[in-house]
Amino acid sequence: MLVVMQHGATQAQIDAVCSAITEMGYTPVPMPGEQRTAIGLVGNDREVDGTGIGGMAGVAQVIYVTKPFKQVSREWKAESTTVTIGPGVTFGRDLVVIAGPCSVESEQQILTAARAVRAAGASALRGGAYKPRSSPYSFQGLGADGLKLLALARRETGLPIVTEAMDDEGAQRVAEVADMIQVGARNMQNYSLLRTLGRLGKPVLLKRGMAATITDLLLSAEYILAEGNPHVVLCERGVRGFDAATRNLFDLTAVPLIKGMSHLPVVADPSHGTGVRSLVAPMARAAVAAGADGLIIEVHPTPERALSDGAQSLFPEQFSALMAELRKVAEALGRAVTPSPGTAPVDLG
């Protein structure tokens, strides 16, 4: 439930509504706006009777949030959220492109990849230090050493770091280095991890689970917001399909659909969405056309030798060509691609 106060409602009236909500056994979340204050009610998992509050002094309207998710919904907050992960790198404005290898493999590999994606115009570096692999016998990532290499790559290139945390304990370590913490598809419903990330407060990239509905994804995001962290970006990365021609079924419908349902930014991952290198560029262009706020793309200096996801990783020159195309697609739609940090033209005026 959302209580919209009248324009010019006094602080005493706002406080009285908050107290009434507390007395009902729920938690009030006041949200001052430019025009008027709204007070959200959280802590209920079913409809609340708001008739009493609707009659209180200073209340303009009581809106019932009809969806099971609340704080992530557009009913709760109409204007789009922005999430900043580095200087000039903000999701929810111009297109943000995150690029880099699936996994951090060595100093040389991550530095070469970071320099290449930055030269092509990426605005953030991805790379897993902790890898959620389907098989326990596959490369599991370099762990803490991988995090150190990511910190080095940021020092060298200035690119903010996006990397995955797999559990509560790892989240603390990842938070020390990452500018944005990724929750992988396999962990989308790891509610303990989601709560921990909600408390840590760092930006989160929440990937859609491989058999998750959009409501499931939004409810997972709600866990993070419910702990007080509003810096969440959602990611469509494909769901399980029946056709083995692609690794997943890249659900681009999800992009405009989620943007209508939620104020959170939405990015697309055409690498995991397709699993096939030749399909990454066409689907990246399509995702921009569909209104994605950004992309996350796997790029490897030598994909044929990659320790994970080589078959879907772009060669650096392919990524560079794709970036040029994305700028054109974005421009055709009245948008722009965020430049790499430190490369934006300086306004001397």
Ligand code: PEP
């Ligand atoms: C990844 O980004 O490398 C990854 C493991 O993605 P997902 O969780 O979407 O499978």
Ligand code: MN
């Ligand atoms: Mn991968």
